[in-house]
Every structure is written in structure tokens, then in C-alpha cells.
Amino acid sequence: MPSDQPSPSRTAGTGVPLHLRGLTKKYQDFVGVDNLNLDIQGGELVALLGPSGCGKTTTLRMVAGLIPVTSGEILVGGRDVTSTPTYQRDMGLVFQSYALFPHMTIAQNVAFGLEMRGIGKDEIKARVRDALRMVHLEGKEDRKPTQLSGGQQQRVALARALVVRPSILLLDEPLSNLDAKLRDEMRREIREIQQKTGITALFVTHDQVEALAMCDKIVVMQAGKLMQAGTPREIYEAPANPFVASFVGRANRLTARGDGSGRYGLSGVEIRGSAGISGNVTMMIRPHRITINDPAAAGENGLSGRLTEVTYVGDLVQLEVASGDQTIMVERSTRSQEALPTIGESVSLNWSAADTMVFSEDAP
Amino acid sequence: MPAAVQKEKGSASLVAMLLVPIIVVNSIGFILPILNLAQLSFKEALVGGGIGEAFTLSNWAILIEDTFYLEVLWQSVWVSAAITLITLACSYPIALYLHRTSDPIRTVLIVLVISPLLTSAVIRTYGWVALLSDNGVITSLLTSMGLNVPPLMFNTTGVIIGMTEILMPYMILALFAGFGRLDQNVEDAARALGANELRVFTRVVFPLTLPGVVLGCLLVFVLAVSSFITPKLLGGGRVFLLATEIYDQAIVTLNWPLAATLSMLVLIVFGLALALYARALRLVTA
Ligand SMILES: Nc1ncnc2c1ncn2[C@@H]1O[C@H](COP(=O)(O)OP(=O)(O)O)[C@@H](O)[C@H]1O
Ligand SMILES: [Mg+2]
Numbered sequence: 001m002p003s004d005q006p007s008p009s010r011t012a013g014t015g016v017p018l019h020l021r022g023l024t025k026k027y028q029d030f031v032g033v034d035n036l037n038l039d040i041q042g043g044e045l046v047a048l049l050g051p052s053g054c055g056k057t058t059t060l061r062m063v064a065g066l067i068p069v070t071s072g073e074i075l076v077g078g079r080d081v082t083s084t085p086t087y088q089r090d091m092g093l094v095f096q097s098y099a100l101f102p103h104m105t106i107a108q109n110v111a112f113g114l115e116m117r118g119i120g121k122d123e124i125k126a127r128v129r130d131a132l133r134m135v136h137l138e139g140k141e142d143r144k145p146t147q148l149s150g151g152q153q154q155r156v157a158l159a160r161a162l163v164v165r166p167s168i169l170l171l172d173e174p175l176s177n178l179d180a181k182l183r184d185e186m187r188r189e190i191r192e193i194q195q196k197t198g199i200t201a202l203f204v205t206h207d208q209v210e211a212l213a214m215c216d217k218i219v220v221m222q223a224g225k226l227m228q229a230g231t232p233r234e235i236y237e238a239p240a241n242p243f244v245a246s247f248v249g250r251a252n253r254l255t256a257r258g259d260g261s262g263r264y265g266l267s268g269v270e271i272r273g274s275a276g277i278s279g280n281v282t283m284m285i286r287p288h289r290i291t292i293n294d295p296a297a298a299g300e301n302g303l304s305g306r307l308t309e310v311t312y313v314g315d316l317v318q319l320e321v322a323s324g325d326q327t328i329m330v331e332r333s334t335r336s337q338e339a340l341p342t343i344g345e346s347v348s349l350n351w352s353a354a355d356t357m358v359f360s361e362d363a364p
Numbered sequence: 365m366p367a368a369v370q371k372e373k374g375s376a377s378l379v380a381m382l383l384v385p386i387i388v389v390n391s392i393g394f395i396l397p398i399l400n401l402a403q404l405s406f407k408e409a410l411v412g413g414g415i416g417e418a419f420t421l422s423n424w425a426i427l428i429e430d431t432f433y434l435e436v437l438w439q440s441v442w443v444s445a446a447i448t449l450i451t452l453a454c455s456y457p458i459a460l461y462l463h464r465t466s467d468p469i470r471t472v473l474i475v476l477v478i479s480p481l482l483t484s485a486v487i488r489t490y491g492w493v494a495l496l497s498d499n500g501v502i503t504s505l506l507t508s509m510g511l512n513v514p515p516l517m518f519n520t521t522g523v524i525i526g527m528t529e530i531l532m533p534y535m536i537l538a539l540f541a542g543f544g545r546l547d548q549n550v551e552d553a554a555r556a557l558g559a560n561e562l563r564v565f566t567r568v569v570f571p572l573t574l575p576g577v578v579l580g581c582l583l584v585f586v587l588a589v590s591s592f593i594t595p596k597l598l599g600g601g602r603v604f605l606l607a608t609e610i611y612d613q614a615i616v617t618l619n620w621p622l623a624a625t626l627s628m629l630v631l632i633v634f635g636l637a638l639a640l641y642a643r644a645l646r647l648v649t650a
Contacts, residue, residue: 066552086555093556099549103571103648112567113557157553164557 002021005314009132015043016077016167017282018063023072033056034224036072041216043198047211051247056204060170063202064172065089076167082232087116092161092199096173098153106132106156113164131163132156134193141237150295151182169194169201175210190263202286208248212236220244221322224362237354242282242364251284251357252328264358267324272353281362288332289355292319293341297350303328304348307341321347397647399572404624413618423625430433433609437629440606443520443590443595447527451535451584452577459539460569477536485530489594492526493517496598509526518600524596531587535580542576574648582641584633606630 020038024031033055041045047147048056061067063074065086074082081089093099098111110131114124132138135155145153154174161169174190175183191214194201204212211218212232220227220243221237228240239245242253256266262279264271273283291297317340319330328349332338341347405423408416427433480488496500496516498598506513516522546569554568570577592607599608606626614623 060554064552064556066555085560086552087560089556089560090558093553095549095553097547097549098554099547101550101554102545112554112559116558153484160553160557166556170556248367360448 005294009203014198015041017075017204018061018168018200019073019075019078020063021041021073021075021102023059023074024070025055025062031224033062036221036226037226037272038219038226040202042077042200044216045194045203045214046200046219047215047222048202048204048219049225049248049257050067050206050212051207052160052206055224056206056221056222056223056263057172060172060202060204063168064091064093064170066113074231079308084306090164090167092164092166092169094161094169094171095177096155096156097156098145098177100153100156100160102145104136105142105144109156110160110163113160117164120290127152134162134253135159137191147295149176151186154178154186155189158193162193165197167200169199170204171201172204173206174203175205176207179183184322185286189304190214212248218248220247222247239284239357242284242359243364245284245357245359249286250329250331251286253347254285254326254328256281256283256284256358258358262353264356267303267326269303270357271303273356273358274354275358277360282359284357284359284361285317285328286318287329287350288333290328290330290349290351292321292330292332292347292349294350300350300352301356302348302350304346307343307345310340310343321349323349374529376564383460401624401627404621405628407621407624409619409621413620415620423621426622427625427629432604433626433629436604436606436609437535439520439604440589441525441633443603443605445586447524447587447588447633448532448537449579450524450528450579451531452581455532455535455539455580456573456577458532462536462540463543472566474540477533479482480530481533485591485593486597488530489526489597492529492594492598496522496525517598518602519556520599521605522598522600523595523605526594527588530591530594531584534587538583539576540581545572545575547572564644571648575645578641578644578648582637585637589630589633589637590639 018038018040020036022035023033023038025033026215036059038056038348048054048059055183057068063067063261065081065084069082073080077088101112104112107128110128112126114127119127128141129138132141135158137152137155137159139147140152140156145156148156156178157174171190175186178186187210190203203211205213212235217229218232218235219229222243228235230238235244235248239248244253250314254266256264256271258264258277258279258281260276262273262276264273264281264283266283271283272336273281285337303323305321305328307319308322308327309320311318311320312334315334317332317334317341319332321328321330330349332340394623404423406419408418408420408422411418426526458477462470462477465473469629489639493500497503498515498517503513516525550572551564551568554564559567589605590607592605592611595603595605596608596611599605606629610623610630612624613619613626
């Protein structure tokens with residue numbers, strides 16, 4: 001039975017919003033996901049970022065309806081789907097392991113969701129063709145999944161998920177099985193397709209570069225809890241706690257004491273910081289925001305120390321400086337022409353008060 | 365380069381050497397007896413169990429002319445096919461559950477599945493006799509409930525019931541071994557694409573387990589065609605199958621040439637089953 005009305009093709013920003021309200025998953029007495037609240041706007045690509053085991057997959061599987069929630073609600077376009085079975089949830093799923101149907105051809109894989117919806121043969125054929133063209137796999141219709149490379153298989157999985165025009169696209173570490181160069185390429189491609197279709201997407205990853213480069217918003221999780229949600233810039237420039245600061249980008253972690261007015265004592269030196277916390281604090285400074293032996297920065301925060309190690313890592317040089325009982329990592333671009341000090345030499349380090357992130361001692 | 369060739373040659377002769385024992389064992393224990401049976405099927409049967417020296421086609425002629433043996437062949441094939449299908453239906457859910465359950469329980473369940481094999485088929489068949497006979501547990505229970513129970517023993521029904529239970533461990537193990545292609549994520553992908561549980565099963569799970577299914581079916585069919593104790597006891601001499609007929613000809617009638625001919629017929633059935641299996645396997649894994 002061919003559907004007579006043409007399905008509306010979504011344009012950017014018309015995807016449906018997704019809201020998670022107090023989403024919780026308990027495995028016996030272990031809490032896998034703890035009271036997660038999240039608002040994703042229609043058409044947004046949101047990264048769920050966190051270390052392995054923090055509950056990303058559990059969250060995604062609850063949204064897809066593949067595991068029951070312990071408590072909380074899932075709203076898709078304002079509709080509560082918490083107890084809707086997966087097959088009626090209308091969500092596209094892409095897995096790290098591709099999860100193509102190994103006994104079907106590429107065309108049959110992509111056609112599967114359309115068949116389940118009872119769409120007519122001719123329309124299926126046309127839509128499968130369009131979907132495969134979208135992921136640059138024309139001509140591979142009759143191959144079996146095992147005859148394609150990993151990147152091609154993941155493209156088929158993407159086409160298979162999107163051809164049914166789901167309301168939400170869920171991706172669970174879709175690029176983690178691909179090599180670095182291909183990963184870069186696929187990142188761009190997924191972002192482009194997501195923007196073109198305007199679909200709301202939740203992208204699970206443990207790779208901060210991926211999250212920063214692709215997504216409108218990043219949700220950082222740790223041990224089942226939401227740490228921070230915000231734009232990539234907010235997450236990087238204004239992390240909510242030391243965990244976020246060190247998980248997204250690199251940061252020196254130092255301990256200092258504050259007097260409550262924004263001044264902190266660090267190894268006997270006064271440092272000005274971004275917040276006014278008193279008592280013991282955790283101070284975080286990004287290594288590449290620190291200058292080394294730069295007279296122009298003398299008015300800023302400063303420490304002196306001794307250079308103990310230099311590591312060349314291609315586009316960066318990492319310098320380790322011992323200052324009192326603290327070790328501070330400094331990164332310089334290999335492009336800059338500045339002469340680097342030699343190991344054992346005394347150096348002075350400077351950074352601005354704005355780059356001094358201060359958190360209370362008991363923050364995660 | 366010469367070193368590589370040397371190594372290649374060395375490993376080839378090593379392979380040949382390692383194959384020698386199994387070739388010897390198979391020749392003595394398998395090929396020779398079959399060749400012996402084959403030549404025996406062309407010998408004349410003498411009264412009193414003797415075997416004539418002259419070459420004759422009479423045993424094979426009997427198979428074709430005497431419709432009794434064609435009926436036995438047909439009966440053997442369809443009863444074995446029925447046993448195979450019922451065994452498959454009973455074993456599949458168990459094998460799937462075994463595959464999906466997690467480790468400590470799985471090990472216990474596998475031991476439970478294998479444990480019937482530790483008891484001889486004769487004893488298990490007598491168990492079924494006790495259950496299925498006219499005043500056995502099942503019949504008396506159903507009769508006391510006011511049901512009119514047809515005889516469950518000394519007919520093909522009894523043979524099929526007993527054989528199904530006896531062959532289930534083989535089917536379960538073959539299926540279980542063939543479930544390696546199943547993948548939770550693949551099933552979940554189908555669910556997300558709009559397939560309900562029934563369609564996930566018919567379109568994804570079952571097709572992926574077909575290699576195990578055809579292997580299990582071949583195994584159980586061959587075992588069903590060739591087993592004779594259970595059909596003999598539960599058939600009560602009223603169910604005529606190739607295996608029981610071979611037994612009767614060899615042991616009761618002492619007509620060894622005819623028994624040999626019937627054995628060759630069983631071998632032909634096996635050959636056909638094997639060819640069918642190879643074809644089915646190509647189809648389901650293509
Ligand atoms: N079925 C389960 N039973 C018990 N614990 C589980 C189960 N599934 C996941 N977990 C636990 O929940 C935590 C979160 O898992 P997961 O969501 O897969 O993490 P991530 O995808 O972020 O790596 C992990 O510590 C994991 O061990
Ligand atoms: Mg995961």
C-alpha cells in the first residue's frame with residue numbers, strides 16, 4: 001500500500017525537542033544513571049560526553065526504550081514515551097559495532113525500516129536510492145555488509161537509521177571503531193547530514209575532541225551524574241568543576257588557599273583568580289594559557305620554578321616546571337619562534353586572572 | 365625464497381604425517397566395513413543364514429519389487445522428518461534461552477541439557493514405556509479427567525514422542541553452537557526500525573540462526589533414521605522402519621545379504637540428507 005501523501009522532508013531546526021526528566025537507572029543497588037535532567041532543542045546535535053562506564057550507553061538505551069527506566073520521564077516533542085515500546089518510538093539508532101543485518105544486502109538493510117512501516121515497493125526503492133546517495137554509497141546496493149569497509153558499513157547504518165525519518169537520531173560512539181583519518185571525515189559527514197535533515201540527535205562519545213568539534217551542545221557525565229551541560233565554548237572556557245575542566249581539554253590541577261576576595265595563596269605567592277572562595281581551593285590552569293619567560297606578561301599572575309622536562313609532541317612542546325611542591329605543565333606551539341629554556345634552568349611562568357579557574361576543594 | 369619453499373614443503377609433509385593415524389583408523393573402522401557390506405548386498409542368501417558365493421542382483425530386486433520395503437523406506441523418512449521438526453520446535457526456545465542467559469546459570473543449564481546423554485537410551489525408553497503405556501501415568505491421568513485418550517504406545521506416536529526426547533540434547537547443542545551470529549545490537553537495531561518482537565524473530569533472529577538449525581536437523585535426522593532400540597520398544601513391532609528391519613533381517617531371519625542391502629539403502633538416504641544439508645547451508649549463509 002503506497003503512502004499517497006509525500007512525507008514532509010525536515011529542514012534545519014525543525015526536529016522535535018527531547019526532554020529527560022529525572023531519568024534514573026538502578027542495576028540492583030548500583031546507580032548507572034542518577035537523576036538526569038536534560039533539555040535538547042529540536043534540530044540540535046548534543047554530545048553525551050564522559051569516561052567509559054559513566055552511564056552514556058545506559059542513558060541512550062533508556063531513551064531508545066531498549067531498557068526500562070527505574071524512574072523519570074522521557075519526552076519526545078512534548079509526548080511522554082517513557083513506557084512506549086522501542087518499535088513504536090520512532091528513533092534512529094547507530095551503534096559503534098554498526099549492527100547491520102549480516103544476512104541482508106545493503107539495499108535490504110536500508111529498506112528494513114520502510115518495510116516495517118508498510119511503505120510501498122516503489123517508494124521504498126526510491127528512498128533507499130536517495131538514502132544511499134546521501135552517504136555516497138550508490139552502486140553498493142547488492143553487496144553484503146561484510147564486503148564493505150568499516151567506514152562504509154557505518155554509512156549504511158546511518159542511511160538505514162535516517163531513511164525512515166525518525167524523530168530522534170541516537171548514536172552510540174559511532175566513530176570509535178574507525179581509524180583516525182576516517183573518523184575525521186565521518187565526523188564532518190555526520191554533522192553535515194544532521195544539519196541538512198534538521199534532525200535532533202544525541203551523540204554518545206568519550207572523545208572530547210569529537211564532542212567539541214561536532215556538537216551544538218555538550219553534556220558531560222561522570223559516574224551516572226550530569227556534571228555540566230552547555231555549548232562547547234562554555235564547557236571549555238567555564239567548566240563547572242575540576243572534573244569537567246580536566247576531562248574537556250587539559251588543565252593543571254593545583255591546590256591553593258583563598259581569602260574570599262579573589263586572592264589565593266599558591267606556593268607562597270599571591271594569585272588572582274576568577275572566583276572569591278575562601279579556604280582550601282582547587283585551582284585549574286590550561287597549559288597553553290601559560291607563558292614562559294615573557295616580560296610582557298609580568299603584571300599577570302606569576303610563579304617561578306625550574307624546568308624539569310621537555311616533551312616534543314609534534315604540533316606542541318610540553319614543558320614540565322617544578323615550583324615549590326607543585327608541578328606545572330606548560331604547552332607552547334612548535335610554530336612560535338620563541339627560544340625555549342633548557343632543562344634545569346629557572347623560568348618564570350605567567351597567566352591571566354581570567355585563565356585562573358578556581359573551585360571549592362570538595363567540587364567533583 | 366628457497367628457505368620459504370623449503371618450509372612450505374616441510375609443513376606439507378608434516379600435514380600428511382599428522383593425517384596418517386586418522387586415515388588408518390577411518391579405513392579400518394569405517395571404509396572397510398562399508399565396502400564389505402556393499403559386496404555382501406550382491407551375494408545370495410542361503411537358507412539357515414548361509415551366504416552364497418555367486419554374484420546376484422536379487423537383493424536389490426527385492427527392494428524394488430516388494431512394495432513392503434518401499435513403504436518401510438517412506439515410513440522411515442517421514443517419521444524421522446517428523447521427529448526432526450518436533451525436536452527442532454522443542455529445542456529452539458531452550459537453546460535460545462541458553463544463549464541469552466548469563467554465565468553461572470548457563471553452565472548449570474548446559475550440564476542439565478547434557479545429563480540425559482549419561483543414561484543409556486534403553487533405560488530412557490523404558491521410562492517412556494512406563495509413562496505412555498495404556499495404564500501408565502499419562503494415559504490414566506488424562507482418562508481420569510474424562511478424556512478419551514488414543515493409544516500412545518506401540519504406534520508411530522509413541523516412537524515420535526520417545527525419539528524426540530532422546531534426540532533433544534543433540535539438537536540443543538547443535539543449535540547453541542550455531543547461535544554465534546546473534547547480536548543484541550542487531551536485534552535492537554531492528555526494534556528501533558519499527559520491528560515488533562515477532563518480526564525481530566522472523567526477520568532477524570531466526571535467519572541468523574539458520575546455520576545452526578540446518579546442522580541440528582541433519583544430525584537429528586541421521587540419528588533418527590539409524591536408531592532402532594527406541595522404535596523397537598515403543599513401536600512394539602508394529603512400526604516398521606529401516607533400522608528395525610535391518611535388525612530383524614540380520615538377527616532374527618539371519619538374512620545377512622538383505623540386511624546389507626537395506627544398510628546400503630540407509631547410506632543412500634544419508635547421502636541425500638547430506639547433499640540437502642550442503643545445499644541448505646549454502647542458501648542460509650549466502
Ligand atoms: N546490565 C547491567 N547490569 C549491571 N550493571 C550494568 C549493566 N549495564 C551497565 N552496567 C553498569 O552501568 C555503568 C554504566 O554503563 P554504560 O552506560 O554502558 O557506560 P558507558 O556507555 O558510559 O561506558 C557501568 O558501570 C556498567 O558496568
Ligand atoms: Mg558505552
